[in-house]
Amino acid sequence: MIQTDWHTESEHGALYNLLSDDYTVDKGRSATVAPMQLDGVDLGIDFEIREGGPAIGFSSPSSIIYSDDSVHLAYANTDAQILTYQDTPMLSVVAPLEKNPQMIMWDPETYPDVEDLEDLRDLGVTINIFAGQTYAEIFVAQGVLSADQIDPSYDATPARFIAEQGAIAQQGFASSEPYAYKNVYEEWGKDVAITLLNDNGFPIYSQTIAIKPSMKDEMDACLTELVPIFQQSVVSYHEDPARTNAMIVDINVQYDDGWVYTAGNAEFATAAMAEYGLVGNGPDAIVGNMDTDRIQEMLDAIALAGLEHDESLTPADLVTNEYIDTSIGF
CATH class of the missing domain: 3.40.190.10 (Periplasmic binding protein-like II)
Known part of the structure; x- marks a missing residue:
């Protein structure tokens, strides 16, 4: 189960791409649930994606993962990870987006x-x-x-x-x-x-998939299998977004919560993500991995701005590429 930070939209396409066509929208829990699949292959587990934003009272995904033990993964942004580390530390394990939108x-x-x-x-x-x-x-x-x-x-x-x-x-x-x-x-x-x-000059990673650091050892075997699946889903979605975009539009119709997201929105978003480099490989040929120099740049920028944070933090406290499959990229 993953907690996102906003309504269902194409920026989250790599997640929704992993849902089979047999998905169920649970309006009461602001969740979409389906058997997990990748490129037409059933992966044998169920996957639940929860909406954020107004669905969680505009709380942060990190606050949800710390208050609800049924949530295993949550979105994170580099700046928020730094500023809230003392209360709700998060460790990013894969970055579906290369640039913050x-x-x-x-x-x-x-x-x-x-x-x-x-x-x-x-x-x-x-x-x-x-x-x-x-x-x-x-x-x-x-x-x-x-x-x-x-x-x-x-x-x-x-x-x-x-x-x-x-x-x-x-x-x-x-x-x-x-x-x-x-x-x-x-x-x-x-x-x-x-x-x-x-x-x-604000090179955060946005909407990474993150865990509670205290759960890393317990989730190690799962993350070893799951992170490459997320990586491949980024590539698969952006190579052929049509099925997933249609699903995203339909999920929003089923939620019927005032958020309007059309096929035009979805098509524009996927094209814009490619045009502006919001999705893609990093400085290497790998998708989903995180550049620790960018993390350090944000640590230095936050310190320069005089924002309160744990000054002992290092990039290794905030991100890990341990589970990244270096053979997966665009």
Whole structure:
């Protein structure tokens, strides 16, 4: 059983790709359950994927795995792993996404010469984001952004961005908002320009599959078998996403919880993940492994920003490539 961090969506495709066609949506538990399969082969175990976000009161997946012993795996982000290690330590064992999908977007007609966050800084453009974002504090500490241009009042709706008619920038996912603003929000109905947080000095691993470190020995044999399955599922899903995307759309219809996710959303997301390098091999020919230099870069950035954390942490406390099959990649 794995606890995710949001609604069912194509960014989670490598997980849903492992569900057989005989899946069941349990609305009461915000869970989808099915026999696990890979490339048409039944793997002989059941797999349960739980939704996050509003389904868990916007709690973190790590808080769920520590409060519910039936959860074996949970999503993790590098920055949160560092900042919450003392209370809910997590060890990432595989990274289905190579880059974090988070981005900042703006109107290219209003700001045609902007290419990155430093350009937005130089123009003093207001950036509307969720409150409490680690990246904002890090970018201010690094001088990439100015504190006075950050507006932490974003409410996940398009209303403010559209009302400002291109005057402000806003956070989002590279694999989601560009589609929605062009194709769903008719009041906007045009392209936005984006820059990935990853490309501006925030190279976290996002939505890794992680365990409680205390369970590593007990789960060792399982992880030896399971991690290569997750790796191969990343490759298989992105080579042929049609079955899984149709499943993702149907699961959202069955949940009927207000979250709308269409075939267009799913198709855009898989294409965008490839276009922006959100999924793929690392600096080598391997998918799913984690670069410890990136982890150390985040440890150093969090220290520079003066954010409270365990200063004795090393990359080995946060990630392991022990279970990675080095023969699997794109």
